[in-house]
Amino acid sequence: MSEPQRHEGEATKPIEHFDQMPLHASLLQGVKEMGYTQPTPIQAGAIPAAVLGRDVIGTAQTGSGKTAAFLLPILERLMGAPTGRIQALILTPTRELAIQAEQFLTKLGRHTHLRGAAVYGGVGMEPQERALRRGAEIIVATPGRLLDHMRRGYVDFRSLRILVLDEGDRMLDMGFLPDVRTIIERLPRERQTMLFSATMPPEIVRLSRDFLSNPRMIRMQETTVAAAGVSHTAVLVDGDRKTEVLLGLLEREDMISVLVFARTKHRADRLAHQLSQRGVRVGVIHGDKSQGQRVRALEGFRRGHHPVLVATDIAARGIDVEGVSHVINYDVPHEPETYVHRVGRTARAQRQGQAITLVAREESDDFDTIEKFLGLTIPREGQWTHRSGPSMGPRGHAGTHPASRHGPSRGRPSGQRRQGSWRF
């Protein structure tokens, strides 16, 4: 892993290696097997306080290593605990995040006696009911489905000691806060609570005041996280040429695993169709897809079966794929925070990644806002041609972007495809 960035963590002395963490040897073994050596800043900040049972607020987004930042203290605190009772609950906004957290839990806790179960909608209730009844020690759940189970009367939270609210702001966006409050009110009051959220809108601050006491704050500057390890580029392109330009970009040698963001489900479907028509192996993931379709699209992407995945924002929130080389914004997001979340899918855990945004003329104001928000000057390539005939973008230079030409770039003769490319 690359050098840790300096963030506004509160750790008094930097913890540079997991061996320095107050964690049981069997957990350090799990950490080692995951390939982690240095804790990420959120882990260095949160773990020492959380293993002591303190409440924690971490302003950190997916990609920061926050999942292990709450899983490791949970596992540590439950090491000597009796089995067969639910003792920790992690509430998470999406099924993908729930599945992912449960998978991490299985791996990190491999050398312990502790078991986890994931509870989420879109699949049958019965296997989840069995897991809840037999009392897996750690439950990872989406709020709506968990409430369904709770209403049936067999979920026993009397032994619960630890609650984690993961991606608080996203739970708010998705309208889950009332469910979350209902669930929390049915939990024992004597417990540790950890809250993770990329941003802290007023409703989340209120939630933390209502349910956390004297929390340790670990603040990660969101913009720093977004910028760390990611190189940003904009390509100025007419709206109706975006697919063509995208196809050109996908020819590049370095496009190994590419997540493409579209603004709407309809645009995502249309784009995936167009790419597949042109021979690109592509998956698509958005809110209208069934759970099975989403899992298949994600697994296919993860395994490299289709190295391009087209996604909408909500659907992509929980995506955790090692080694996404590029995030391409087919559409410029309206909110700078959305841009940050999108590019957070690449350069995960401080690796290197690239974010490329296709900017149509009418999207340039939104893109300028993003640039200001990030405090970066993002280089522009390509040019717009529509309206007043051939013209230059504000900072564009004509014909500089390889993707604005047809065919492969980087000096390969036109028409020559690279070996092993992802086309059929």
Ligand code: AMP
């Ligand atoms: P998260 O922010 O929890 O979704 O984690 C993002 C990615 O970083 C996941 O693929 C983790 O496996 C990975 N990761 C988490 N902690 C570390 C670490 N200390 N070193 C290297 N990778 C990590």
